[in-house]
Amino acid sequence: MAKLIFKIEKAGEMGRSGIEVIVFDNKRIYKKTTESTDNLLSTLDTLLKRSKIKLESVKDIKIKVHKEAGLTSQRIIKAIAKALSFEL
Numbered sequence: 001m002a003k004l005i006f007k008i009e010k011a012g013e014m015g016r017s018g019i020e021v022i023v024f025d026n027k028r029i030y031k032k033t034t035e036s037t038d039n040l041l042s043t044l045d046t047l048l049k050r051s052k053i054k055l056e057s058v059k060d061i062k063i064k065v066h067k068e069a070g071l072t073s074q075r076i077i078k079a080i081a082k083a084l085s086f087e088l
Contacts, residue, residue, distance in 0.1 A: 001025070002053045004044075006077045008069040017066070017073040023047045023058075025045070037076040058082040061085055 007020040020033045021043050034043040048055060061081045065074055065078040 001059045002051075002057045003062070003079070004058050005064060006081065007064045008066060008073050008077055009029055010066045010068045011070040012081045015070050015072075017070040019043075019073065019077065022045055023053055024049050025051070025053060025057075040076070040080065055084070058084070 002023060002025045005020075005022040005024075006040050007022065009018040009019045009020065017039065018035050019040055020031060021040070023030045025042075028045050030050065031045050032043050034040055037085055061080055061084060063074075063077055
């Protein structure tokens with residue numbers, strides 16, 4: 001069973017929050033950070049390919065939000081997590 005965590009970081013000067021995507025199973029942890037939500041899905045795809053974890057095997061999705069994270073980033077991440085959970 002694999003898990004997926006989106007960590008939304010504090011918003012920078014331009015109001016954008018970096019997002020750390022973490023994928024892990026029982027053996028390994030894979031992490032990658034993207035500076036904006038524009039590249040989020042490609043970052044997730046890269047991590048899943050590198051870890052050789054299929055999206056179907058992800059059974060738990062969590063979102064961790066810094067208290068000063070950008071509101072738009074939070075909404076986009078929540079929408080993506082909700083869409084991915086329909087696949088679970």
